[in-house]
Amino acid sequence: MAESRSRSKSGEIQNHVGGRWKAPTGESGQDVVNPATGERLAYTQFSSVADVDEAVTEGRKAFEEWRSTPVVERIQPMFELKGLLEENLEELTEFLVRDHGKTRTEARGELRRGIENVEVACGIPTMLQSGSLLNAAPGIDESAVRKPLGVFAAITPFNFPGMIPLWFLPYAVATGNCFVLKPSEKVPLVASRLVELIGETSLPDGVVQLVNGGPETVTALLEHEGIAGISFVGSTPVARHVYETAAKNGKRVQAQGGAKNYLIVTETADIQFAAEQTLSSCFACGGERCLATDIAVVEESVYDEFAEELLAQARQLTVGYGLEDGVDIGALIAPDHVDAVREFIATGISEGAELLLDGRGLSVEGYEEGNFLGPTVFGDVGPETVLAQEEIFGPVLGLMPAADIDEAIEFLNGTRFGNAASLFTGSGADARTFRHQADIGNLGINVGTAAPMAFFHFGGRKNSFFGDLHAQGEDMIHFYTDKSIYIERWPDA
Ligand code: NAD
Secondary structure, eight states: OOOOTTBOTTOBBOEEETTEEEOOOOSOEEEEEOTTTOOEEEEEEOOOHHHHHHHHHHHHHHHHHHHHSOHHHHTHHHHHHHHHHHHTHHHHHHHHHHHHOOOHHHHHHHHHHHHHHHHHHTTHHHHTOOOEEEEEETTEEEEEEEEEOSEEEEEOOSSOTTTTHHHHHHHHHHTTOEEEEEOOTTSOHHHHHHHHHHHTSSOOTTSEEEOOOSHHHHHHHHHOTTEEEEEEESOHHHHHHHHHHHHHTTOEEEEEOOOOEEEEEOTTSOHHHHHHHHHHHHHGGGGOSTTOEEEEEEEHHHHHHHHHHHHHHHTTOOBOOTTSTTOSBOOOSOHHHHHHHHHHHHHHHHTTOEEEEOOTTOOOTTOTTSOOOOOEEEESOOTTSHHHHSOOOSSEEEEEEESSHHHHHHHHHTSSEESEEEEEOSOHHHHHHHHHHOOOSEEEESOSSOOOOTTSOBOOEETTEESSSOBSHHHHHHHHEEEEEEEEEOOOO
16 A cells, blocks of 8 residues: 555554644554455554643644634635545545455445535534524623534544544534544544545644544543543444543533344335345445344245345345455454354354354455455344344344334334334335334434435434434534523613
8 A cells, every 4th residue: 555644654554633744652553454355554553641632732722713713714624625535535435445344335435425524514604503682682682602612532433434534523623623533443544544635625733633542542532621522433332431431521422332223124015125225234334334234123924025035135245355346245344353243143043043144154265364254144033132132243134023013113112222223114104103103313214224414413322322412414513512692782872
């Protein structure tokens, strides 16, 4: 991979602080490895408490001038960033595939979703406005204004390294805050390239900093008194820890956790279409999506027909290196992650589910070092099993029969997560029941993956979300600003 300012000659990923690239000074680190080829791409040196402190200090210095910069000027770098991301889309796509393992189409789609957030943030002069009222009392006018709060940080996961930083960064900056990004130590390359591109815009130095690292770096961010708020996306145990620790340290916090997503197929659904959508919902990105469906709950009257259709389609999927044409499922992030997914498959067998398609024997020619696993499908999964209740984060789908939609919704609502669910149906009445009764943040109807576009917030409930204001859209404006009230009277002289 070509050398760049964001990596040292030996491949060490650099931090970006106060407009300068510099090496993190933490004591440990880890290799960044292409999950499909096993090739070492770079090295993430972790940031120390001092590195985090320097990043926050630079942000606080930049904040005074940045928050006073007119909002129309603050959004110009976002227009520039949108152009740069479009121009460099194919290069970023390739970075993402090498770093993460997903396919080229998936990587491109992810970046598109990220760019959408930059586009939305360009409209912040309108979104930032608050209410005002003339003659609220005799001779008194009142108005509310939104003010930025200082330096915010985002801690992001490995599975969408191109999109998730952009759920936060554009909104933080356009609302007048400064920002520290701590990407996943497993996949730091796309974030580095993103920050390089930001360096080509007119954004002043110090408004955006990049600090690389792992849990210790996160702790330093959570405890730093100069940080006003934390956005987190990752697994449930860490999300809960981040939520509690950031709150204890007096910060605003939004923490998105792990998920287990379900899909219901009723007897009035278009079965072939539902199977097609289920397939992509489960197996896209190798199942490493917080919106991936792991369980399809199917009405008994169409269960066999649906299973047959789904298996016929699943057998056609090609697993391989995401940069090659014709690949449907890329590599999983790391060997220990493959082991964890294999363990789930073994558990499914021991729990008595019927293994209808086994992806464990797969080897990809030419990429024997890759972290590959083929699509795996279980039938007759019981509602109280590990397979039905725990997040797998791999290409494993379970089918569960249900008597009717009420039984299916009751099962969904009894689970620990509440990120996304979809319903496939031809019945408006079923759709209405689902919308009203499913206790889930993102609901799809005849849509396999209920991923909201950037102008809507990204829902999530129960163990999938800790906080109140979500990522993306208008919620971000509320998270990144506080409202002041102006009450004015101007008596005649
Ligand atoms: P992770 O929790 O291991 O890591 C996420 C971030 O937390 C990383 O930046 C990592 O450095 C940091 N971290 C890890 N362990 C930590 C610790 N003990 N203390 C402090 N910080 C720590 O998650 P991951 O494996 O990178 O990502 C996959 C998970 O993220 C899945 O559970 C997935 O469902 C979830 N996810 C959720 C959403 C959502 O919107 N709800 C979106 C994407 C991913």
